[in-house]
Amino acid sequence: MRHTRFVATAGVIALAMGLTACGSGGKDSPAAKADSAPFGDCVITGEAGSHPLELIKDGVVTVKADLPSPGWYNGDTVESIKSGFDYCLLANIAHRGGAKGLDLQNSSFDGLVAGKSGSFDLTLNQITITPERTSVMDFSKPYYESTAGVMVKKGTAMTQGDLANSHLGVKQGTVGQMLVAKTIKPAKDPSVFPGDPEQQAAVAAGRIDAGIQDLSIVLGAAAKSKGALEVVGQIPTNESYGVMMPKGSANVKVVNAMLDEMKKDGTLDKLSSAYLTDAYGIDPTTIPVWNF
Known part of the structure; x- marks a missing residue:
């Protein structure tokens, strides 16, 4: 499902901060490699540049999303976002895609899913994959139910x-x-x-x-x-969330390959554990299910 807010562009969310994990690395939080250029507070996994992305700006993944969002894009302002499930998944996609940074921009959700938010490379914004949306935008495989x-x-x-x-x-x-x-x-x-x-x-x-x-x-x-x-x-x-890209994007197959790898190597499960459980403060399975 998801979102809406008026457009206000933020600057490049940069990396190379020499940070490792979302916490120090226990067995479930492996430290980022020294040469992996970690983004914000994210744990970076996989091989840098193993799945090259086609980008509208060299070395930077341009992202538009409705920001911030607790657990997904953590922070009080766009500029302060350094962690969260979607942010750190973006960081890992950028790393494996050969990028060195994220240009994170605020955008209205309804404009995004209608294909009316201008140029960007991709977005993760808790966007449910629907037939209506796939008629105007491209989606990756699901990454979250x-x-x-x-x-x-x-x-x-x-x-x-x-x-x-x-x-x-x-x-x-x-x-x-x-x-x-x-x-x-x-x-x-x-x-x-x-x-x-x-x-x-x-x-x-x-x-x-x-x-x-x-x-x-x-x-x-x-x-x-x-x-x-x-x-x-x-x-x-x-329904499921997917990575959304402009119609005809050359990056769909590339992102799908990355998601397949991150499911197999445990990156997606670790992101959920690191950010969503802490953000919610409750086990979602304990909430009553209402069927219609």
């Missing part, structure tokens, strides 16, 4: 049966918006927000009864809310 989450103000009594009669909030251009319209079908039209912060603020203030968005996103928001928000249910969607 997703469900939808139901976020409420802390202490709100909300059950699956309450959703149809509740005032819900969705984010513009997301699969959450489609899920509400086509599956939940509430009696009252949902409020539509341009971005995650606006939706989350409306839930916390009681202006809407619940927000529907990717489970990963609402869990991150709840963990960061200092007790203002909680997630009370999850709705299966049988």
Whole structure:
């Protein structure tokens, strides 16, 4: 599913900082090699330049995304992002692709998935692969399975049966918006927000009864809310996140090869363990599943 915010370009997120891991390397957090040019606080794996990418700027992967996002792009500003599942997966893709940096730029989510955000190489932004999106953009193989989450103000009594009669909030251009319209079908039209912060603020203030968005996103928001928000249910969607690229990109097969390697060598599992479990503060499997 995912996102939206007005475009504001940030500078190049640079590397060569001589840092190793997201923590010091235990057996589950191997230290980056000294010559691997680690990005931010990420653990870098694989061989540098083993899968060359075609880039619009030499040596730099240009990325547009709706930023930041707890657990995925950690930081309070675009410039401060140095870790997170998507950020560090990007770093590993850039490293294996022969790049020396990431040019991380803020962009609206609905513009991204509609192919209206201008030039970029690729993006990871918790973007669900859908037929509508693949008609205008290219996607890699899935790298993460997703469900939808139901976020409420802390202490709100909300059950699956309450959703149809509740005032819900969705984010513009997301699969959450489609899920509400086509599956939940509430009696009252949902409020539509341009971005995650606006939706989350409306839930916390009681202006809407619940927000529907990717489970990963609402869990991150709840963990960061200092007790203002909680997630009370999850709705299966049988959907997955993919790396999104401009239509006709020469990098699709290259990125797929990298993802295959990172599944086999454990990089993807280690990113999930390092960033998502800590960011959520809860085991997602304990959240009730609401089937429609």
